[in-house]
Amino acid sequence: MTRPFALRVRNLSRKFDVSAPWLNRVVERKPKQYVMAVDDVSFDVPKGGCLSLVGESGCGKSTVARLVTGLYPPSNGSLEFTPDINGAPLSAQMIFQDPYASLNPRWKVRDIIAEPLRELKLRETEEEILARVAELLTTVGLSPNDGGKFPHEFSGGQRQRISIARALATEPRFLVCDEPTSALDVSVQAQILNLMRRLQDEMGLTYLFISHDLSVVRHMSDRIAVMYLGRIVEEAETETLFANPRHPYTQLLMQTIPNIEHPKRAREVTTGEVPSPLNPPKGCAFHPRCPLADARCSAERPAVLTLKDGNRVACHRVEEAEGDSARELTGPNSLSA
Amino acid sequence: MSTETTFLARVKSSDLWYSFTRHRTAQGAALLLLILVLTAVFAPWITPQNPFDPAQLELWNSELPPIWMEDGQWPFILGTDNQGRDILSAILYGSRMSILIGVGTVVLSLFVGIGLGLIAGFFGGWVDNALMRFGDVLLSVPTILIAMLVSAVARAALPDHLKDVGAGFVLILALSLSAWVQYARTVRAQTAVERGKEYVQAARLLKVPARRIMFNHILPNTMTPILVAATLNFGMAILSEATLSFLGIGMPPSQPSLGTLIRFGNQYLFSGMWWMVIFPVLQLCLLVVSVNLLGDWLRDALNPKLR
Numbered sequence A: 001m002t003r004p005f006a007l008r009v010r011n012l013s014r015k016f017d018v019s020a021p022w023l024n025r026v027v028e029r030k031p032k033q034y035v036m037a038v039d040d041v042s043f044d045v046p047k048g049g050c051l052s053l054v055g056e057s058g059c060g061k062s063t064v065a066r067l068v069t070g071l072y073p074p075s076n077g078s079l080e081f082t083p084d085i086n087g088a089p090l091s092a093q094m095i096f097q098d099p100y101a102s103l104n105p106r107w108k109v110r111d112i113i114a115e116p117l118r119e120l121k122l123r124e125t126e127e128e129i130l131a132r133v134a135e136l137l138t139t140v141g142l143s144p145n146d147g148g149k150f151p152h153e154f155s156g157g158q159r160q161r162i163s164i165a166r167a168l169a170t171e172p173r174f175l176v177c178d179e180p181t182s183a184l185d186v187s188v189q190a191q192i193l194n195l196m197r198r199l200q201d202e203m204g205l206t207y208l209f210i211s212h213d214l215s216v217v218r219h220m221s222d223r224i225a226v227m228y229l230g231r232i233v234e235e236a237e238t239e240t241l242f243a244n245p246r247h248p249y250t251q252l253l254m255q256t257i258p259n260i261e262h263p264k265r266a267r268e269v270t271t272g273e274v275p276s277p278l279n280p281p282k283g284c285a286f287h288p289r290c291p292l293a294d295a296r297c298s299a300e301r302p303a304v305l306t307l308k309d310g311n312r313v314a315c316h317r318v319e320e321a322e323g324d325s326a327r328e329l330t331g332p333n334s335l336s337a
Numbered sequence B: 001m002s003t004e005t006t007f008l009a010r011v012k013s014s015d016l017w018y019s020f021t022r023h024r025t026a027q028g029a030a031l032l033l034l035i036l037v038l039t040a041v042f043a044p045w046i047t048p049q050n051p052f053d054p055a056q057l058e059l060w061n062s063e064l065p066p067i068w069m070e071d072g073q074w075p076f077i078l079g080t081d082n083q084g085r086d087i088l089s090a091i092l093y094g095s096r097m098s099i100l101i102g103v104g105t106v107v108l109s110l111f112v113g114i115g116l117g118l119i120a121g122f123f124g125g126w127v128d129n130a131l132m133r134f135g136d137v138l139l140s141v142p143t144i145l146i147a148m149l150v151s152a153v154a155r156a157a158l159p160d161h162l163k164d165v166g167a168g169f170v171l172i173l174a175l176s177l178s179a180w181v182q183y184a185r186t187v188r189a190q191t192a193v194e195r196g197k198e199y200v201q202a203a204r205l206l207k208v209p210a211r212r213i214m215f216n217h218i219l220p221n222t223m224t225p226i227l228v229a230a231t232l233n234f235g236m237a238i239l240s241e242a243t244l245s246f247l248g249i250g251m252p253p254s255q256p257s258l259g260t261l262i263r264f265g266n267q268y269l270f271s272g273m274w275w276m277v278i279f280p281v282l283q284l285c286l287l288v289v290s291v292n293l294l295g296d297w298l299r300d301a302l303n304p305k306l307r
Helices: A022-028 A061-069 A109-119 A126-139 A144-148 A156-168 A186-203 A214-220 A238-243 A248-255 A295-299 A316-322 B003-013 B015-021 B024-041 B087-123 B125-140 B143-157 B160-195 B198-205 B210-246 B258-271 B275-302
Strands: A005-017 A034-046 A050-054 A076-081 A092-095 A174-178 A206-211 A223-228 A231-237
Touching: A005 A061, A005 A206, A034 A050, A034 A061, A034 A076, A034 A206, A034 A223, A034 A231, A050 A061, A050 A214, A061 A092, A061 A174, A061 A206, A092 A156, A092 B198, A109 A126, A109 A144, A109 A156, A126 A144, A126 A156, A156 A186, A186 A214, A206 A214, A214 A238, A223 A238, A223 A248, A231 A238, A231 A248, B003 B015, B015 B024, B015 B275, B024 B087, B024 B275, B087 B125, B087 B160, B087 B210, B087 B258, B087 B275, B125 B160, B143 B160, B143 B210, B160 B210, B198 B210, B210 B258, B210 B275, B258 B275
Parallel strands: A050 A206, A050 A223, A092 A174, A174 A206
Antiparallel strands: A005 A034, A005 A076, A223 A231
């Protein structure tokens, strides 16, 4: 990994207090309860590239997104943005999942997109602000006249375009996309993804892309990190991951992708559900569902191994098979060779 | 295109206006309320006398029945009281006071309720708990009882020359003291929902100050239920004020409200001057009913689930 990184995340953790109210705890003698939504996560996002986080609902990918943008403070670990050429720290903006909740229904589109300009005083006069809004609307494929409308007058895809325009208003170098297409029709998904690819090329944007949809992720990303119960279980180059998934959980995810050539192929069905993050399994979090699990898996949590090809995986079986060629991740800096 | 025309155009194209044009009851209630408010506001210019200026009262006009009865006399359409005071004029002046106090109560309690509700809902935690439990305590005591307590204390505490002038303000304060809780609860609940929405997170990403997020982003999205509550509470405030005045702890006789008029009329009911009490009561009923009908329509019209 010699490419310069835009964001370096080390040992990031986030704990949420999900305890019952104080009175209930006293009366029912319950202890405080915490959820490790994100547990010791490390990754690099290459500059101008796209790293995707994939995983099932509740695996902590959206929490990572909110930690990266600063909406939540981390409980532990560090986030390091590379400063841009001018020495100014990169600012992360976000594209949200639900285009029906991410735009204030009482605001005109013009004001929604102008908000960053006004709040951060990026433009001086009202004319400059309106000109910039018109420019942004055009950039995302809408008409400057759309600024006078309210969000409810737009379709889901158009709303997501507005959301992108708002994120671009601050001229960010880094965009966190939290499932930006999961609320959209498949045909509209493609339009939005292509728009995002185009913007990435034109503006040199770096994406941290969150999704549960592997085909979307494959289209968008350079690298993919697979998350399970708050931890990264495998991280690899996109094509390597699809060609040769190493972690049993990644293999399970690959099994779930529909294949247009073999629509009725026999699939290995993995039983069980994601365990409750309130009470995660001991050892490897995936062992109750893993076809390869043995006694060691239920006792010892696998460390994240960096393999020869620079990809990383956290699994005892992989370690045993490729152990000699693998190098254990020891310190926070061993990610970058 | 001036802002005025766009505003009018927006009103005309809104769902609310459409619902209003199709709703006979709402139209009737609005018309009635408009008449009542206008006649009350312009009372000094349309009444034959200022009924509370002793210099304008003539004792030989006293105890006249309404005009359609045997001894009725122009211009005393609804008769006069025992001091020669025109009942219709007194009612219009009284409505004026009642409406003023109703509006004052709604405005003050809206102001306090929205502010505290926003703070409680937005910040959550112990601030939320403290504010809402305080509201619960206030609500656990009947409104009238709190209002009685406040006006009794104020009555004793205020110096003599301020008693009459301050009576209205004391009443507004007394009634607002428990009325704000309902607004605060409504706003708090809505705020807690809106706070988690992504458009608020987007604003937080821009480091928009909390005050501006609350007022510019969240507040407009909580206004619908508040509008309904405010309308219905306007009627409630007028009724509560009338109750207090009827009990003699509201508006003083020198600047009476409808409740005060009803109290006086009540004392003369058994001497046969029924018009002294019936007409103020009728006016009070019309006022409250028209407000409540409008509020009911508004609640239905703004509730998308009932469409």
